[in-house]
Amino acid sequence: MKGLNSYLELIENGRNLAEIPAPVAIQESVLQLLGHALNEGQFEAEGAWQLDTRVSRRLEKLHNTSPPGGWARLCALCCGCGILRPARAAFEPSLALKDVLALDDARLRRRLCEAFTQKLVPPASAAGLFMMLGIHPAWGLWVAHSVHNRRAHARASDAGIGEPGWRDASIFEPHTAEVIERAIFAAIAVAISALRKLDPAQRYPIDAFAALTRAGCRFARASADAQLRHTPLLGLPPFLADLDSAIHPHNQDFAAADLIGSVLVPAGIIHTFEDGSFCVLEDSLAAVQVGPLDPGAQDLRLTWMLADQADCQVA
Numbered sequence: 110m111k112g113l114n115s116y117l118e119l120i121e122n123g124r125n126l127a128e129i130p131a132p133v134a135i136q137e138s139v140l141q142l143l144g145h146a147l148n149e150g151q152f153e154a155e156g157a158w159q160l161d162t163r164v165s166r167r168l169e170k171l172h173n174t175s176p177p178g179g180w181a182r183l184c185a186l187c188c189g190c191g192i193l194r195p196a197r198a199a200f201e202p203s204l205a206l207k208d209v210l211a212l213d214d215a216r217l218r219r220r221l222c223e224a225f226t227q228k229l230v231p232p233a234s235a236a237g238l239f240m241m242l243g244i245h246p247a248w249g250l251w252v253a254h255s256v257h258n259r260r261a262h263a264r265a266s267d268a269g270i271g272e273p274g275w276r277d278a279s280i281f282e283p284h285t286a287e288v289i290e291r292a293i294f295a296a297i298a299v300a301i302s303a304l305r306k307l308d309p310a311q312r313y314p315i316d317a318f319a320a321l322t323r324a325g326c327r328f329a330r331a332s333a334d335a336q337l338r339h340t341p342l343l344g345l346p347p348f349l350a351d352l353d354s355a356i357h358p359h360n361q362d363f364a365a366a367d368l369i370g371s372v373l374v375p376a377g378i379i380h381t382f383e384d385g386s387f388c389v390l391e392d393s394l395a396a397v398q399v400g401p402l403d404p405g406a407q408d409l410r411l412t413w414m415l416a417d418q419a420d421c422q423v424a
Contacts, residue, residue, distance in 0.1 A: 178375030189224025237364030299325030
């Protein structure tokens with residue numbers, strides 16, 4: 110019942126908005142970011158997937174503005190959806206300006222959001238989700254590496270190029286990898302499906318969304334446990350802790366806040382308010398995919414969670 114209660118806490122505590130926020134104009138900011146990258150040749154990185162703060166300051170001065178969430182977070186999402194690409198210590202342009210001009214705001218919002226929901230970028234936000242699920246860090250890295258580079262892996266495999274360690278099936282068993290990946294995308298699907306059902310004319314408490322995200326992770330983890338229950342484990346254990354100790358409320362709150370600040374706000378999906386509430390911008394999630402799951406499949410995962418049917422995901 111925890112899943113149902115958390116969902117009801119979210120949807121039943123909406124408050125009418127005096128004025129509905131206008132959809133975020135994404136294209137202009139993306140064009141400014143990409144145009145500057147093309148002029149400079151690349152952007153400096155401060156760390157893994159982190160834009161150097163000096164670049165953010167240059168962009169703020171150049172355009173006298175900053176997009177929702179800031180330039181660094183927009184840059185990370187652009188790297189996850191093919192507009193930019195991460196290099197060893199920098200970010201480089203990956204598309205021409207004409208290619209971005211061909212994308213309207215709605216398609217750009219979807220593309221930026223799917224950097225996370227399909228490619229698990231930014232990695233720090235994905236790591237927060239893995240922490241909530243109690244996934245072993247090595248398994249989290251393996252799955253994120255596999256998801257983000259699946260096409261490259263296929264080309265390397267066709268060419269007979271191996272990746273020692275990462276492709277060692279005695280450590281990273283294929284069946285376990287599939288179960289973990291399904292759990293990750295099921296947890297994301299629950300959150301996205303719930304957000305899609307919210308009224309864009311109302312504002313909702315962020316802490317209630319955090320509780321819903323926690324419930325989604327609990328459901329996804331229980332589903333994974335059910336799928337692995339009768340399978341002999343030969344390789345690296347996929348989880349660090351049992352279900353109850355894996356998802357501490359403090360960890361969940363941190364990860365949920367990061368999901369909002371690092372993905373949903375810079376992608377133009379939601380708008381936040383100073384009182385700790387948020388609203389979902391109209392139709393911003395209409396066609397967003399979560400891994401292999403279309404909106405209907407995402408709704409099904411939410412339904413299973415509300416019915417407390419974790420065994421529904423067992424193959």
